[in-house]
Amino acid sequence: MIVGTVREIKNNEFRVGLTPEAAQELVAAGHDVLVEAGAGQGIGAGDEAYAKAGARIIPTAAEVFATADMIVKVKEPQAGERAMLREGQVLFTYLHLAPDPDQAHDLITSGAVCIAYETVTDASGGLPLLKPMSQVAGRMAIQAGATALEKANGGRGVLLGGVPGVLPGKVAIIGGGVVGFNAAQMAAGLGADVTILDRSAEVLERLGVHFEARAKTRFSNRANLAACVAEADLVIGAVLIPGAEAPKLVSREMLSTMKPGAVLVDVAIDQGGCFETSKPTTHAEPTYVVDGIVHYCVANMPGAVARTSTYALGNVTLPHVLKLAGLGWREALKRDKHLLAGLNVAHGKVTCAPVAEALELPFTDPADVLG
Ligand SMILES: NC(=O)C1=CN([C@@H]2O[C@H](COP(=O)(O)OP(=O)(O)OC[C@H]3O[C@@H](n4cnc5c(N)ncnc54)[C@H](O)[C@@H]3O)[C@@H](O)[C@H]2O)C=CC1
Ligand SMILES: CC(=O)C(=O)O
Ligand SMILES: [Mg+2]
Numbered sequence: 001m002i003v004g005t006v007r008e009i010k011n012n013e014f015r016v017g018l019t020p021e022a023a024q025e026l027v028a029a030g031h032d033v034l035v036e037a038g039a040g041q042g043i044g045a046g047d048e049a050y051a052k053a054g055a056r057i058i059p060t061a062a063e064v065f066a067t068a069d070m071i072v073k074v075k076e077p078q079a080g081e082r083a084m085l086r087e088g089q090v091l092f093t094y095l096h097l098a099p100d101p102d103q104a105h106d107l108i109t110s111g112a113v114c115i116a117y118e119t120v121t122d123a124s125g126g127l128p129l130l131k132p133m134s135q136v137a138g139r140m141a142i143q144a145g146a147t148a149l150e151k152a153n154g155g156r157g158v159l160l161g162g163v164p165g166v167l168p169g170k171v172a173i174i175g176g177g178v179v180g181f182n183a184a185q186m187a188a189g190l191g192a193d194v195t196i197l198d199r200s201a202e203v204l205e206r207l208g209v210h211f212e213a214r215a216k217t218r219f220s221n222r223a224n225l226a227a228c229v230a231e232a233d234l235v236i237g238a239v240l241i242p243g244a245e246a247p248k249l250v251s252r253e254m255l256s257t258m259k260p261g262a263v264l265v266d267v268a269i270d271q272g273g274c275f276e277t278s279k280p281t282t283h284a285e286p287t288y289v290v291d292g293i294v295h296y297c298v299a300n301m302p303g304a305v306a307r308t309s310t311y312a313l314g315n316v317t318l319p320h321v322l323k324l325a326g327l328g329w330r331e332a333l334k335r336d337k338h339l340l341a342g343l344n345v346a347h348g349k350v351t352c353a354p355v356a357e358a359l360e361l362p363f364t365d366p367a368d369v370l371g
Pocket of ligand 1: 118130131133134135137174175176177178179180197198199200203220238239240241246247249266267268269270271298299300301302
């Protein structure tokens with residue numbers, strides 16, 4: 001198969017879909033690998049590293065899109081990229097379609113076969129291709145929040161860890177999955193006063209056993225959420241209902257109960273965000289203020305630590321890339337129901353139930369498009 005990767009063009013996105021090491025594995029398996037010139041620059045991988053791995057360097061993204069049977073990317077295709085997709089071409093990348101009707105429309109009309117990293121599952125009910133980026137984003141959420149809390153950045157001037165004689169800052173983390181766990185680790189490590197809210201008893205128990213006295217856990221209902229948000233210096237939004245648009249858990253009204261200069265970091269923004277006042281921002285301009293509360297809503301947080309993130313992502317995507325390239329998408333998805341769960345759009349049909357529901361589009365069972 002001809003497998004292509006292109007330079008990411010989303011604002012301040014420096015990750016890349018294939019590392020030189022991944023290209024080498026694909027070439028060793030007998031595939032032809034096309035890499036847009038400069039695609040690996042953001043992780044310090046020059047064209048010569050890809051050429052040495054056996055890949056062909058192609059001057060433009062347009063040529064890669066025109067030739068490759070499968071495009072492996074990181075972020076959802078931007079409008080110009082969507083226009084280059086072809087009927088039957090495989091696209092393997094993050095899509096986050098539920099809050100993005102324009103992208104969904106373009107993918108449907110392209111006729112391409114679009115497999116989303118974030119809805120691929122595993123035997124234990126996890127999301128293995130989302131997990132490494134959630135680990136990165138969870139850890140980064142505390143760094144980002146701590147910076148936003150600085151007075152010069154619009155924050156209330158609180159040091160999360162406090163100092164001897166002065167209490168630490170309060171961090172409320174809504175959602176105790178991968179993002180929430182990693183955020184809690186960082187916040188507890190700094191010495192902050194951490195509370196994690198979740199509505200899964202199993203998740204709360206696991207967190208309680210792990211963190212013991214270093215973090216509190218609290219069931220996520222309206223009353224507890226309102227109390228934690230009102231008290232917090234920093235709130236991290238880390239909920240997920242796989243494939244679906246994030247529930248809006250913090251209303252604009254609740255902002256008036258918060259301390260002026262407190263910070264909201266909405267990691268769940270790629271699924272539409274879990275605060276009513278969230279709107280996607282970029283690394284170039286990551287924050288804005290609503291009613292005196294600083295909002296950080298960067299939809300591609302891991303892009304800022306591109307080297308760590310690219311290798312962490314590549315470790316989990318490569319086995320699937322090899323499978324798709326070796327067997328073709330139909331056979332690969334027939335043999336692997338967890339990869340099949342990643343199929344969001346194929347030949348003009350929406351094959352992911354939560355996406356179809358969120359966008360009010362007809363749903364087609366993915367098994368029906370496998371032939
Ligand atoms: N902005 C960015 O750059 C990135 C964003 N993300 C996003 O972060 C979000 C979280 O991802 P993960 O931690 O991997 O998901 P996860 O599935 O591991 O955890 C989500 C948690 O939310 C909980 N939850 C669901 N509804 C809730 C509610 N009403 N109240 C409290 N908890 C609730 C679930 O029980 C679960 O424990 C996703 O939207 C993901 O796409 C992930 C990586 C990067
Ligand atoms: C998961 C995701 O959206 C990202 O890594 O950018
Ligand atoms: Mg994202």
